[in-house]
Amino acid sequence: VKIVGKEHFSSSSLFGASLYLSIFFSTVYLTILLSESRFDMSVPAWSIVMMGLMLVVIFLEIILPNVDYQGLGAQSEKTDVFYLVLIGGIYHKLVILLFGFIFIDLTVYLSTYYGIDNTWVHGWPVITQALIMLLVSDFARYWVHRAAHQNRFLWRFHAVHHSSEKLGWLATMRFHPVEKFYFMVPEMIPFIILGVGEEVLAVYFVMNGTNAMLQHANIRMNLGVLNWVFNLQEYHLWHHSKKIDESNSNYGINFIIWDIVFGTRFLPADREVSEIGLVDTDYPKKFLHQMIKPFK
Ligand SMILES: [Zn+2]
Numbered sequence: 001v002k003i004v005g006k007e008h009f010s011s012s013s014l015f016g017a018s019l020y021l022s023i024f025f026s027t028v029y030l031t032i033l034l035s036e037s038r039f040d041m042s043v044p045a046w047s048i049v050m051m052g053l054m055l056v057v058i059f060l061e062i063i064l065p066n067v068d069y070q071g072l073g074a075q076s077e078k079t080d081v082f083y084l085v086l087i088g089g090i091y092h093k094l095v096i097l098l099f100g101f102i103f104i105d106l107t108v109y110l111s112t113y114y115g116i117d118n119t120w121v122h123g124w125p126v127i128t129q130a131l132i133m134l135l136v137s138d139f140a141r142y143w144v145h146r147a148a149h150q151n152r153f154l155w156r157f158h159a160v161h162h163s164s165e166k167l168g169w170l171a172t173m174r175f176h177p178v179e180k181f182y183f184m185v186p187e188m189i190p191f192i193i194l195g196v197g198e199e200v201l202a203v204y205f206v207m208n209g210t211n212a213m214l215q216h217a218n219i220r221m222n223l224g225v226l227n228w229v230f231n232l233q234e235y236h237l238w239h240h241s242k243k244i245d246e247s248n249s250n251y252g253i254n255f256i257i258w259d260i261v262f263g264t265r266f267l268p269a270d271r272e273v274s275e276i277g278l279v280d281t282d283y284p285k286k287f288l289h290q291m292i293k294p295f296k
Contacts, residue, residue, distance in 0.1 A: 013224025080170035082287035088173035130203040140186035156294035165277040
């Protein structure tokens with residue numbers, strides 16, 4: 001991977017960290033603003049914010065590219081459009097609705113009945129609640145992600161995500177639906193049982209979605225000291241390396257904290273990632289073929 005214009009102003013970590021924090025808090029703030037407006041629309045609020053973010057990210061990929069892929073959208077593949085519409089757009093929302101919003105009344109009732117909901121910090125600010133949820137769910141998903149790389153059966157599904165040979169915002173959507181589903185189990189169930197509110201869930205999804213997109217986007221954004229907290233693109237390029245000893249690292253979804261704790265943080269300062277993708281050069285490239293591949 002050839003990184004462009006290292007001496008460019010956007011290489012400064014002060015610039016990168018400020019850009020990241022302003023994007024992160026703008027999406028969070030907008031979601032809260034929309035959810036608290038006269039319309040009760042906390043569900044579509046995060047969808048609207050995520051669509052807006054998508055446009056911002058596309059714009060930033062054009063003006064601040066990290067890798068020069070030559071040409072607008074050259075890093076994206078046709079396959080990813082199917083993932084964007086079918087997996088990111090429709091399937092993901094349905095699974096969230098299923099987990100988060102359909103069972104919510106039932107679980108609120110059950111958790112109130114058994115007094116479990118008293119353990120959650122309902123009175124704290126929404127942002128704080130969502131950040132706690134993010135950190136805890138990252139712990140669970142750290143282990144699911146790590147298992148997806150080390151267990152042969154789980155890897156079959158996760159390989160789909162690693163089949164991108166260039167990283168850009170669209171690569172965020174490339175997930176097998178089976179994998180997307182089991183990642184949601186540790187992510188949602190504990191919080192539904194604890195009775196986390198809808199607005200907190202909405203802010204959580206926006207935080208998570210913003211980080212996921214910035215992790216894959218082809219934007220020059222060096223985080224500097226924030227790299228000790230967040231696991232974004234600088235780490236994620238290594239996670240997508242073709243070399244297995246390099247890619248078996250940086251498993252955190254939003255934070256790098258669990259990788260530091262469990263010894264899987266990897267960020268060499270002396271070189272760049274050489275190649276992105278899978279070792280298997282015959283891996284199918286078409287959407288439907290990739291859907292079937294894990295079952296073969
Ligand atoms: Zn992975």
